[in-house]
Amino acid sequence: MTRFILFYSLVFSWLSSQAQAVKPKLRHSSTLSAGKQNTKPPILIAALTPMTVKPVQPIRPTPPLHAQTTPSTIGTKPFHTETKAEQASAPPVWVANPALVASIHTKPYLLPIDRSAVKGSYPLGISDRKTTHIIFPATIKEFDAGTDYVLAQVPQTITNVLRVKANPKASAFCRADSGRETNMTVITEDGGFYSFLVRYQEEPEILNINIANNLTADDQTSRALGINRSAAITFTLSGTTNEGTGLVKSDVAYRCERIIDRKPFIRNIGASKMRVTNLLTGIYVADKVIYMQFAVRNDSQIDYEVDFFKFYVRDKEVMKRMAAQDVELKPYAQYPETLRMLRAKTERSCVYALPLTTLTEDRIIEVELYEKNSGRHLRFQIEADVLLLAKPL
Template identity: 35%
Template sequence: MKKYIFTVCFILVSGFSALAQNRQPFKDTQLLKSFSFGVSYSKTVSLIFPSGVHSVDLGSGAVIADKFTGVENVLRVKANMKGFPETNLSVITKDGKYYSFYVSYQEEPVSLTYNIEGADNTGTTHPTTQAQSKAIPGTYLTASMNDVPIVFETVQMNEADLNFYSQEIAKRGDKISGIGMQKNKVRFDIEGIYIKDNVIFYSVNAKNTSNINYDIDFIKFYIRDKKQRQRTAIQETEVMPIFVYPENQNTIFGKSELNRVYCLEKFTIPDKKSLVIEMYEQNGGRVMTMEVKNKDIVKASPINFARK
């Protein structure tokens, strides 16, 4: 009996030992420092990258991020709620670099502009403007993929092509039923989804039936789970448009409407996730949200009109 118990214990110890050997921690050479900065509810922080921003992943809905219209390498970040617990932000740039950030809430951010140098993978942020009375943000060790090449699907159209197709799509009066929302006398919906090569064109319409102008702060696209279980982190992956038409009109005047075409690199999403499009009002509370399901994306209409 004792021999039997000894044998069982030996097998269990050996199994745990083998399991521990298969779960090795990261080596020091695999750990790179993450950037760290603070954001507030009333001020926007800008991150300047050495290359254009390809995609953004938000660890929490408490933080919102968006590119400046017409500018590829500047990401503006802002708090979506006050006093949120520390979260994270990941950015992949078009040159294949991966950047990791810790984001905390600061009523008065240390800096409003950070220059992220491409050759610096050590995790040190470089504030373009820095108040002397405030401490420089800290850095944290984290696993990073800065040295791993990231391959993107290349866009086969130039800016002139994107502009032409966007203009033609904006002229069409198509309408997709069941996608959109209406509140506070503002209607926000999808007029059409089109595909050309490896670019998907989303025709987004916003109609303001009130007498109060709607000043657009920004419109963002991100992918998230359709349903969130309790006590689980909300994972959002922001998708950055590669072209927007028209890009300079940011006010929906009273009793008028605005139609914009957003060009995104081709992608599909799992059935358990959805593409969310949100429009934020500058200095206002009329936030508009709509969800696009994968079944709607795969029904995108082919663009069969050619440039003259």
């Protein structure tokens, strides 16, 4: 019994000494593990901790360059982004040639042609046995046809008439190909541009055409179709400036066209005689140019043929022995370009661009509208206080 107790005490003391020797090692290992946690997290904890991962957006394939119709903005910041207000204020674009635009879908950065930029064309039938005469409001400066089977000639003595007929040598071809058409363009000295779609006809329906009498119908039809109503061409006027002003005539003519449809704000200034009336309806100013808007109305049963429309700066009251100082104001541009005939029971609006003139109290602008070979002349005065009503453009 004594031996057993002695053996038990020895074993217990040995186990106690071993336990005390292991405690420093555990403290040292725990210190090392704590130091490692500062640099690298435990693998087991990282594997069991749930992580919030942002879903990856699917990458869409970029179409090839030839198939793009608008610039790609993926991965780039646009230089300018239109706001909703800008998009709402932008005028709608009515594509004039949708079939052609749809067929050229492989071309990038394609700009549409708006209807307001399109100039209408007149249909014209010609024959090799009859001559068609086209009378223009001004001298013909240049003309061109799409094919050589269209013969056009301007007489030497009358420069505003164009004779058109089919080439007799190509008459057989024309008859066989009568379903197709070509084009012809005419440019006049006053900046007029006229386009014709020419077809061959055995018996032309129209042999004589007066373009000046068709301007009212042109304006109404162009307005209904939403296409360009101006008969002037820009490239004949651009590059030429008014003497002493540096103004480009095409810009002045464009402003005249913009003013033509504006609502009148000046009333009871004008003249009336024998049921023909000329009223001043608006005055605008921009870049040292004054734009005057008129409404000419013919309430009679007789057509009114315009001889001239002139403007003068004159003295308001001139003594008998004092010479009158009249200065004519020559217009820079006008719209419409030609105002030759005012039919019975009709009304026309017109705009004239004049050099800006400052009037004193004793000076006035006199407006004169004369009828050709008749006596229905209209004349009225515009005083200085009326010019102060001008609106800026």
